[in-house]
Amino acid sequence: MLTGLTIVFLGGDARQVEVINKCIELDALVRLVGFDKLENSPSGVRHEALSSVLLQEADIIVMPVIGCDDNGIIAAPFGSGDLVMKQELFMAIREGALVYTGMAKSLLRRMSTEYGFRLIELLDRDDVAIYNSIPTAEGALMMAIQNTDITIHDSTCVVLGIGRTGFTLAKTLQGLGAKIRVGVRREADAARAAVMGWEPFMTRDLTAYTSDIDLIFNTIPTMIITAQIISKLPRRTVIIDLASAPGGTDFRFAEKRGIKALLAPGLPGIVAPKTAGIIIANTLCQSITEEFHLRGDEE
Structure with a gap:
């Protein structure tokens, strides 16, 4: 279960909808940015504007499979427009917070090193x-x-x-x-x-x-x-x-x-977004559970 964890989703395609549903099912507190045009929006979530305050509150941030480009642009096909991650937004992410993506480009990797958040690239995993x-x-x-x-x-x-x-x-x-x-x-x-x-x-x-x-x-x-x-x-x-x-x-x-x-x-997201989303959702939720279980043991 993900009870008590605040997860912020920043943009993403149909695969991300499966991940959102899985996190809701596991009782996480889910906040969505860039999904205001999504039909049949999941219940129990809040739609938010991208802000430093929101990112500061997040235990986990989930970006799309391609993360952001080297100008900080995040694709948000279910939103009113793409999102832009400026430097002050990266600065707002708490040190030690988990940031998930499929594969990260150089900007996201550099920001992770500079500001101390934990970047996890799911497509690096053999199982995914x-x-x-x-x-x-x-x-x-x-x-x-x-x-x-x-x-x-x-x-x-x-x-x-x-x-x-x-x-x-x-x-x-x-x-x-x-x-x-x-x-x-x-x-x-x-x-x-x-x-x-x-x-x-x-x-x-x-x-x-x-x-x-x-x-x-x-x-x-x-x-x-x-x-x-x-x-x-x-x-x-x-x-x-x-x-x-x-x-x-x-x-x-x-x-x-x-x-x-x-x-x-990116064919999985085009030809089989539901299956591809379920693959990502299961792996991401397992990873979060393991990460917070380990932290609990350390405490």
């Missing part, structure tokens, strides 16, 4: 990332089906990266009968891919694997699908880049060559 890879893979499949005129079955698919998302995606494509090649950077990952029945290759050798590709799914957040690679791809190839913006694809050159290349970060 693994569960999140399922709606990501389903969303990538949806985009592939929408943007090709062939079946996934018997298509040749390249998955770049065999991390949590890449592994789930390759396994899902394999289940639909695709021929899978996996670009990896370590020999251990190549062995893992081979055991799964996929054809592994080192990403540095990508140019040798471009001749008959139908679909490329990239999960590596550095420039890997370069102009040199794109120049060797068949024109029918579709690139779906799942890495964080700006992705790992030369989108300008792909457009120039007439190859369809789509940047698709």
Whole structure:
């Protein structure tokens, strides 16, 4: 239970609504900023304006999955406009207060160090990332089906990266009968891919694997699908880049060559916001319980 804890939510998309409902269910005192246009607003919450006083009172602050950008802007699609975290607002957060987000950009990390609040990035956790890879893979499949005129079955698919998302995606494509090649950077990952029945290759050798590709799914957040690679791809190839913006694809050159290349970060919040929200909600509430249990033990 979260009884007695004040949790302030600052903006967020449909995933955040699931987190809010979970915190209400666990008896937290919930305050919402940037949700004044939300239909069917949960009962038992208060809508507030963003202020230093509000943040000072918070035991826990929950930001959206992408937190704030490096200008302090927080997306609030259910509000009257985006929120702006100015320096005096960061200063108001109590030392030791918990601030949750999915992934933090440099401003938020710097403010955490400077003002002593505890920043917790949920997407750093293996359990969240693994569960999140399922709606990501389903969303990538949806985009592939929408943007090709062939079946996934018997298509040749390249998955770049065999991390949590890449592994789930390759396994899902394999289940639909695709021929899978996996670009990896370590020999251990190549062995893992081979055991799964996929054809592994080192990403540095990508140019040798471009001749008959139908679909490329990239999960590596550095420039890997370069102009040199794109120049060797068949024109029918579709690139779906799942890495964080700006992705790992030369989108300008792909457009120039007439190859369809789509940047698709944040798919869980688009294709399955309820499921993605429940994943975040369960993990966040468990984390809060553990954090305050540990503090109670220390006292």
